[in-house]
Amino acid sequence: MKNHHLRALLKVAEEGSIRGAARALHLSQSALTRALRELEADLGSELLIRSYRGVEFTPSGKVLLKRARLAFSTLDKARDEIRWLRGGSGLQVTVAVTTAIATTSLPAVLREFEREQPDASLSLEEGMMSTVLPGLMEGRIDFAIAVAEADQLPHEITFEPLTELLSEPMAREGHALLGATDWSQMAEARWVLNLAVGSSAQRLIDWLEAQDISISQRVVKCDSPIMMVELMRRTDLIGFGPRFFVDDPLSGRGLACFDTLATFPAYTIGLLKLRGVPLHPGAERLATLFRRHISSLNLSRRPSSQ
Template sequence: MRQHQLRAFIQVAESGTIRAAARQLHLSQSALTKALRELEEDVGTELLVRSYKGVEFTAAGRVLLTNARLALASLEKARDEIRTLQGGAGALVAAAVTPLLAMDVLPRVWQAFNTRQPDARLSLSEGFLAELIPGLTEGRLDFAIAIANPADLPHELMFEPLLEVSAVPAGRAGHPLAGATRWHDLQDAPWTLNLSPGSQSETLLEWLRASALPVPRHITRCTSPTLMTELMRRTDAIGFCPTRLLADPMYGTGMQAFTSLSPLPPPMQAGIIRLRAMPLGTSARLLAELFIRQLAP
């Protein structure tokens, strides 16, 4: 397998059609088709089929696509490391950070990293676990700091716990149910929750069912932390929020935790998630170490 073949294969996946991929790569369609055919001959099986919808990948094609992305990402990271060693422009570091740490930890880490690595190119994103796993397994992210249950992660990812994260129901200041003591009192209230796989909200619902406690009946699903926060702050919608965020003087303004409830769910773990088989580059390792120092007890 050659690099140009893998790049062509990946571009087809990203563009959706042979024609669009050829245009992006500044190749003729015949040249791109030849590269794909040679790739299929090399692996000994069909990787993709054309349809009226565009291009569809076979099972073998999907396996190769994930590994091709990882392989090219690894090569690019190696080039970055070499350029850095030779005094060239700094490496690109791509990390995802849970919104939980965006308030107090991230600004301090960002300042320290820019002081130590002023030439590095830093790409930061936020997201929940289900959105981060593809970026990690395909090498598009160096690492993520997220809330996770290690048992739910794919084998190729490793998890280094950094802190326990407690969360409670919360709503606007003066919410009529803020003093509720039973989960039954909240069952018919409006809730806004992110129910992505592995999220704290999904874990909450699993815990309620396992504990034979009532599950909220009226849930607005939301994957945006900003939208959830504003619904909680400006309406009677109840959310499930880390106590660390509620204690922040800026984020927690206008909201209050429902701490009178009993029982409360157990805490979850937040930590660094990265690929087992890919060591962090110099700049990515520094960024991870800065997070670890800030979160050390």
């Protein structure tokens, strides 16, 4: 198994076809096909299924693809560590951040990190578990600050709890159901929710169904936070998200929470990273800043006036 074999495999996955991969690598299709066949012969297993629709990866191919991505990402992190030793120029850090932290701690973290590392390149992604887990497993993300349950994570991922987060249903000011005192009164409402695997909204539905309250048939599914907020402001759709979002005078304009309902169990926000793979110094410094700023937050309670 040689370096050019793995690069060929990765490029096929990236381009979706052998023809596209050969073009991107400036190789003939026959040369690329030969490299892939050599790789399959070395492993004794078929990695790709070729058809008129392109290529698909076999189970063996998917395993190798995941590990190859991680291997090359680890080498990239070694380069980042060397850049850090040289003063930070060219340093790259990629982190996924949940919306709750993006609107509270992130601005201060960014200011401090940019002051310390003005030449570093920082990439931010949405901290949804559906993208966080593959991103961490493939080495594309250095670490994530996200909502998670430690006992539901794969063994390869470590979880460091940082704070608790209260999420609640929210709607436009003046909504007819804002005075509801029991969750059963919410069963006939129309909702707008992100139902991605591991999302807070999916946990809400599971929690309600455990109490024989079903809302899953009355949900407009939406994966855009901005679109959900605007639909809550401008229609009778009810959303679900961090309590502080409504209490904040900027983000919460025109929105209200259901203060007479019993509170939903708080979530845990924590730092997720790949087990056994140390963060390079730049990513570790950014993680330290997140830990410090998040430790001062109180996101798990309703305001005392409620």
